[in-house]
Amino acid sequence: MNLTQFSIERNRVVLSILAVVIxxxxxxxxxxxxxxxxxxxxRVATVVTSFPGASPERVEELITDKIEKVVQELPELKNVKSTSRTGLSVVNVELKMEVSPDDLQxxxxxxxxKLSNIQGLxxxxxxxxxDDGIGEVFGIAVGITSDGYSYSEMKDYADELRDELIKLDDAAKVEINGAQEERIFVKFENAKLKAYGMTSSGLREIINNTNILNSGGEITIEDERIILEPTGNFNSVSDIQNxxxxIGNSGQVVTLGDVTSVQKGYLTPPKQIVRVNGLTALSLxxxxxxxxxxxxxxxxxxxxLSQWKQKLPVGLEVSRLASIDTxxxxxxxxxxxxxxxxxGIVLVVMLFFLGIRTGLVVASLIPIVTISTFLVMGLxxxxxxxxxLAALIMALGMMVDNAIVVxxxxxxxVEKGIEIKKAAIG
Incomplete structure (x- = not known):
């Protein structure tokens, strides 16, 4: 018994199954x-190594060749390419297709x-x-523009908006473009430092030694563990100024703010500049x-965004920049x-050439098969x-052709006199 015969003789079972499938x-x-x-x-990653001031030949000899030898030890390696430029080594690593996504990391x-254990660098x-972020697609972009607000004020709002967007159930990552790197600048005049008997290198060393960022370790007393945390790190601009x-050998001291100007600012020129409709902006x-x-x-x-448009002050606006969802x-x-x-087209054509019954049968196959395909796609x-979608559209034409042929x-x-049931089964 073939499938067609089973479907005709057990039509109630088949129709029930078809209803469930739909x-x-x-x-x-x-x-x-x-x-x-x-x-x-x-399955591609890049090994980037900076060697400031070195010529391409020295970069290749001292860095690139050694990295390539380590990379070639990977059994999953498919291809390795390298580029040595002045002060920079770039090694591209490509793995075999057999490496599954679960094993990639x-x-x-x-x-x-292996790279951390290279000897002789x-x-x-x-x-x-x-190896992070390769192949990511940021299909939705949002811009926040400023008219009359400082960069730091706009950045604060952008950070808050990012925190709201990253909480969305379907959002994987939210990145801010146009953000500038913040720094503390200590500006001085060499003549003024010389008057105090100081040099720029000596001043730098004093600041570095004062700003303690290292751990103090820990000590164990009987059953208790005591963590030592040294003080002295800077928490604000005023800490640096004070x-x-x-100065000199007499034991006198002055504050850093007396001999220098300490300011918080941003690196110039910025690495990225974002403008929306001619206004300074940040994009998310x-x-x-x-x-x-x-x-x-x-x-x-x-x-x-609709909520933010209501609470943003005048002069700050938020809008969509890119919308792959639409x-x-x-x-x-x-x-x-x-x-x-x-x-509709198949139904009209079939009604005209093959009759209403055949036309309805052939036309009904299109939604039935498409919906069944959705079931398989979900599974x-x-x-x-x-x-x-392109595959489904192509399959529609093939399916209609096959249905018409059958x-x-x-x-x-049937026109030759064969019984209709036998004609369908045979």
């Missing part, structure tokens, strides 16, 4: 992940340990393995968790439109994205 397919369709592209594993950790040279600086970029719904993430982001929503809507158009954890074959056999 209901489950509709349920799974609601829960399918939605993203621009399917998740994929990047263990391989990078093993390589990181110049002093204070430490290779850095860059630190005492010895949001990536999607794997297997999540980018459309739902976009709706959550819109809700957060693009994906349009793609899915376009697929559904194509699906209904295909059903194997495949979401709706540009690749799966229907016409049955009709030809």
């Amino acid at each position: 209901v489950m397919g509709l349920v799974f369709y609601k829960s399918l992940s939605r993203d621009s592209m399917p998740p994929y594993t990047i 263990a391989v990078w950790d093993r390589l990181r340990r 110049p002093s204070n040279i430490y290779p850095q393995l860059k 630190m005492l600086i010895p 970029h949001i990536s999607l968790k794997e297997g999540s719904n980018v459309i739902k993430l976009g709706e959550d982001v819109d809700y957060v 693009y994906i929503d349009k793609k899915i809507s376009a697929f559904l439109v194509n699906l209904f158009q295909a059903i 194997i954890n495949v979401g709706l994205n540009q690749i799966s 229907a016409e074959t049955i009709m030809v056999k």
